[in-house]
Amino acid sequence: MTPLSLDSPRPVPLLPIPGARVLQSTFLLVVLVFAVWVLWRIAPRLKRRTDPRAVDVFLLVVSGIVALLIGQYALSLWPSARPNAPNVDLRSTGIRVLITVGVVAAAYIGSGMLVRAVDRFTTETGQLTGHQGEVFSRLTEVGVYLLAALLLLSVWRVDVRAFLIGAGFLGIIIGLAANETLSALIAGFTLMFSRPFEIGDWIQVPLEDGTRTDGIVTDITLFSTRIETFSGKYVILPNDLVGSNTLVNYNRKGRLRLEVEVGIDYGSDPNRAIDIAKETMENSRVVLNVPQPDAVLTGFGESAVLLELRFWIDRPSSRRRWRATTDVIASVKTAFDREGIKIPVPQREIAGREDTDGFRIASERRDRRGRSERSERSERSERSERSE
Known part of the structure; x- marks a missing residue:
């Protein structure tokens, strides 16, 4: 090593003193924060003039480039930080960062385009309900971002095999622990698309x-x-x-058939009762004329011939069902009363049996024996009083 002489000139430092470096680094940080703040400040105005997703992607890309440039310049101010990371290639790292920003931006734009396409398909064709379209849109977004994540893992040279093996074991554990939840999830997809x-x-x-x-x-x-x-x-x-x-x-075809059973007296004309019931149902305001109301005989009851009234209503609901049923029952009852068609009530004839010799209930015989003994005692007491 050659000693320095007193007469040799002193080397000129290539970088400023540490205090100036701190000041410059602080200034760069302030510039970065201010630049990002300005970009996001003008974002609402830009979104009103153009596509909001394009504005978000533009802000993301510009913010990433500004942060990368400022970070590289800040690293050049502190050469002592480079030996701590000797394997870092600023050039390749910068390229990867730019690729990452591009992939994220592409995924963001692509998912937005697919969501709009699904919404347009749902609105124009009507083959998917609003809820089904929303679920399909969310699944599309998840798929796009999942592909973007796998691509970024390969860009940053992350071992995907270990990740996939771990995800496989995790899936097995989750499948065993949440069997009912997964079956409900699969059934939910089936219901939404069937x-x-x-x-x-x-x-x-x-x-x-x-x-x-x-x-x-x-x-x-x-x-x-x-x-x-x-x-x-x-x-x-x-x-x-x-x-x-x-x-x-009940709403699959937009209409519902209802049945009401009524009984007519055995002495009434069933064909006339059928005609009266049909005419009454056709005049009802809550019953559809197409399909036409109908009345059929279904059997013999204990005290009546059974007649089933069949009629249809549109836009089925519980309220409309009970309203139509009430209207038909009241109208048919009024029409039958007016035309002399009787709706019988169950009747029973109770007749007593003659007292003949035969088997009797033991308690009944005891009661009769007790009554006869009491009558004999009363007769003896009366005879004794008369004799006195």
């Missing part, structure tokens, strides 16, 4: 205790179906229970 019913439909569904209840569908989620019964109760059913049992949809 469309056995929609929100607002009147359906009848089974319950866990074996009974059945009917009500209006208020919401369909990935895990459950919510029904409001006509008594004001909210019933939340798991989708696997709904999908694995038989259900009845």
Whole structure:
């Protein structure tokens, strides 16, 4: 090592003194914060003039580039930080950062375009309900961002195999621990795309205790179906229970047939009763004329010939069903009374049996024996009084 002489010139430092470096770094940080603040400050104005998603992507890209440039310049101010990370290649790292920003921006724009395409398809064709379109849009977004995440892992040279193996074991554990939840989730997808019913439909569904209840569908989620019964109760059913049992949809065709049974007297003319019932139902304001109301004889009762009234209503609901049933019963009853068609009530004739020798109940014989003994005592007491 060659010693320095006193006469040799002193080396000129290439970088400023540490105090100036701190000042410059602070200034760069302030500039970065101010630049980002200005960009996001003008964002609302830009969104009113152009596509909001394009503005968000522009802000994301510009913010990333500004942060990268300022960070690289700040690192050049502090050469002592470079030995601590000797394997960092600023050039390749910068390229990866730019690729990351581009992939995120592309995923953001692509998911937005797909969501708008799904919304347009739902609105124009009507093949998907609003709820189904929303679920499909969310699944599309998740798929796009998942592909972007896998691409970024490969860009940053992350070992994806270990990640996939860990995800596989995690999926097995979750599948064993949440079997019912996953089955409800799969059944939810099946219900949404098979469309056995929609929100607002009147359906009848089974319950866990074996009974059945009917009500209006208020919401369909990935895990459950919510029904409001006509008594004001909210019933939340798991989708696997709904999908694995038989259900009845009263709104599928937009109309519903109702039946009312009435009895006519054996002495009345059944054909005349049928004609009167049909004419009465056709004149009802709550009964559809097409399909035409009908009345058929269904059997013999204990005291009447059974007549079944069949009629249709549109836009089925519990209120319309009971309103139509009440109107038909009241109208037919009034028409039968006016035309002399009797609606009989059950009658029974009770006749006593003659007292003959034969078997009698033991208690009855004891009662009769007691009454005879009392009558004999009373007769003896009367005879004794007369003799005195």
